[in-house]
Amino acid sequence: DAGVIQSPRHEVTEMGQEVTLRCKPISGHNSLFWYRQTMMRGLELLIYFNNNVPIDDSGMPEDRFSAKMPNASFSTLKIQPSEPRDSAVYFCASSLSGQGNTEAFFGQGTRLTVV
Amino acid sequence: KNQVEQSPQSLIILEGKNCTLQCNYTVSPFSNLRWYKQDTGRGPVSLTIMTFSENTKSNGRYTATLDADTKQSSLHITASQLSDSASYICVVSARNNAGNMLTFGGGTRLMVKP
Numbered sequence: 001d002a003g004v005i006q007s008p009r010h011e012v013t014e015m016g017q018e019v020t021l022r023c024k025p026i027s028g029h030n031s032l033f034w035y036r037q038t039m040m041r042g043l044e045l046l047i048y049f050n051n052n053v054p055i056d057d058s059g060m061p062e063d064r065f066s067a068k069m070p071n072a073s074f075s076t077l078k079i080q081p082s083e084p085r086d087s088a089v090y091f092c093a094s095s096l097s098g099q100g101n102t103e104a105f106f107g108q109g110t111r112l113t114v115v
Numbered sequence: 116k117n118q119v120e121q122s123p124q125s126l127i128i129l130e131g132k133n134c135t136l137q138c139n140y141t142v143s144p145f146s147n148l149r150w151y152k153q154d155t156g157r158g159p160v161s162l163t164i165m166t167f168s169e170n171t172k173s174n175g176r177y178t179a180t181l182d183a184d185t186k187q188s189s190l191h192i193t194a195s196q197l198s199d200s201a202s203y204i205c206v207v208s209a210r211n212n213a214g215n216m217l218t219f220g221g222g223t224r225l226m227v228k229p
Binding site for chain 2 (some may be wrong): 033035044045048104
């Protein structure tokens with residue numbers, strides 16, 4: 001398996017534009033996480049899906065952020081409209097939930113810069 | 116609220132020296148604790164996993180400890196190498212009806228200098 005695949009790797013956009021980040025989890029994994037990482041705040045959980053259903057979205061900063069998981073092999077994180085303070089590295093991770101000692105496998109991340 | 120706190124925030128050591136990173140957590144119900152290593156520009160990768168019944172676990176030059184009573188864990192790095200320069204993140208898993216919920220610490224940024 002190629003691991004968790006995120007695209008794009010880098011995104012530079014102007015303030016006010018819509019940004020869509022994509023994630024393909026590891027095949028067979030049933031949990032998917034979106035994280036945001038900044039120097040100031042470290043890794044923050046944005047939203048967590050289990051079996052394609054959002055379980056906890058309390059970390060989503062505001063209504064400008066939305067996430068979907070239409071099927072087990074694909075998820076998107078959308079920011080509309082984007083703002084400079086959204087600049088960060090966004091990580092997607094997947095795991096096989098339900099077993100005792102699950103490990104979250106992370107993608108390479110998408111570095112978002114909003115200017 | 117589930118929380119994971121790590122110390123120090125950053126650390127600089129000379130190559131060949133040892134160091135210890137700390138992790139305190141308030142997560143329940145506790146399932147397991149993992150230490151992740153995150154190299155610059157990459158996603159975190161798991162180093163070790165500790166379950167409730169385990170006190171110590173080693174992975175090469177990395178040794179993790181867990182005290183479930185005091186809810187503390189440490190990661191000890193022996194004979195540090197330049198390649199150990201990275202962020203080390205403590206992640207505690209809580210068990211809920213939907214599976215395992217992960218709570219991340221803020222990480223310790225380690226720099227090993229020659």
